[in-house]
Amino acid sequence: MTTLPPNPPAIILVRPQLGMNIGAVARAMLNFGLTDLRLVQPRDGWPNPEAGPSAAGADSVIESARVFGSLADAIADCTLTIGTAQTTRDMVRRVTSPAAAVAEMQALPGKAALLFGPERTGLVREDLLLCHAICTIPSNPDFGSLNLAQAVAVLGYAWVTGDTAPPPTWLVNHEGPAAQHELAGLIAAVATQLATNSFFNPAPGKTETARSMLHNVFTRPGFTGAEVQFLRGVVRHLVRPRGAERHAAPAAGGTSPDD
């Protein structure tokens, strides 16, 4: 008799296209003891009557699925966010295997999120910027695009069999990463102050590149909640001295790294 591991991750479908596939995902989830389904901007709305038949009895997962207007909202309570993708595009990210990702999630005291992209494109750069790591399912280099529900099934299988995986890689005394809403708050605070100080280069694409880098440098380290709070204090006190009134006017002379 299989024993299902405790504290399963949320399964987050980002902009899923076909209701049939959402239902098939629900079935695969329940097959492996995963029940927390979250949908970000499902193309055809929600509920979707096409999901029911392919769920094949996993009605409880369908009925408790939650819809979010943005990926940031969907992962707000999660402390570890892992995106499934075949490549990391042009960003620096930790790449992990299903077994190693599961070991990491199972060692995590908080809630983990496993992200799956739209059927046609998979997760795009903007999605992956919010991820601590990329999980790549080993597959045929010449035919690597998995069906959405089959990818969920593979991760579900890895979840249930995770007790044989290598040990997790958290540092000693590392309590695990902060919840995403804390991290998002830090990044937003930094970005706001930078904008106030004319940090961002208005040339086409430059601002976007700089914002991506911001996300990258704050997301990749996996800061703890205490570290995020500390960094918010650091940022606040870079802007103005402790106890000082907020400055209404931006300081002159800010330079952008992509000038």
Add this chain to the structure above:
Amino acid sequence: MTTLPPNPPAIILVRPQLGMNIGAVARAMLNFGLTDLRLVQPRDGWPNPEAGPSAAGADSVIESARVFGSLADAIADCTLTIGTAQTTRDMVRRVTSPAAAVAEMQALPGKAALLFGPERTGLVREDLLLCHAICTIPSNPDFGSLNLAQAVAVLGYAWVTGDTAPPPTWLVNHEGPAAQHELAGLIAAVATQLATNSFFNPAPGKTETARSMLHNVFTRPGFTGAEVQFLRGVVRHLVRPRGAERHAAPAAGGTSPDD
């Protein structure tokens, strides 16, 4: 870059029902470097136009799929046959995990077969009688029925990641089991002679039970080709002395184990 293991097993769908699922299986197979698809009595015939769309580009697998009139024919050239099932019903069989099954297949010099049953019922007793082992995918005890293509995807994933599995369990100097057609020949020869000798009890169900036991006792040990040839000689010489003419009339006094 993932390296695909050599000598992949045949994927055998026994009495598959939906063309869409056969296509989805083909896609999952090619995702993990499996290309030898065999269909036993597909319900809606073959080729099936519903398989194409869900194959999503795995046309080569669809086009090279072979159809067989019986499971025995489909596994005739295979030396190790593993059936996927959640339970072993009421027979004695080795039960293995996906990782262990893969390790066994990867250590095998001959061809292995992985069997998947019909969507509605899974493999039935008569199918499992032809298997050396049962592979059970660990899953939710309360919701354990996997979609056909998702089950194939899980085994495919296990196939590609098999290098981390525990070592195989073949005995020293064991060259691997005989091809199924050799084993089937032995069982048929024994059964024919037993029938000639009125071994089988004609009461309802008794003959069937005895034939099942025959399959069981000859299949489970994983006899090598040489052993099967040896046993054919044993059977032949139990019936009549070396060099003697075949007896036309059955010997009297045969007793059935289920009398």
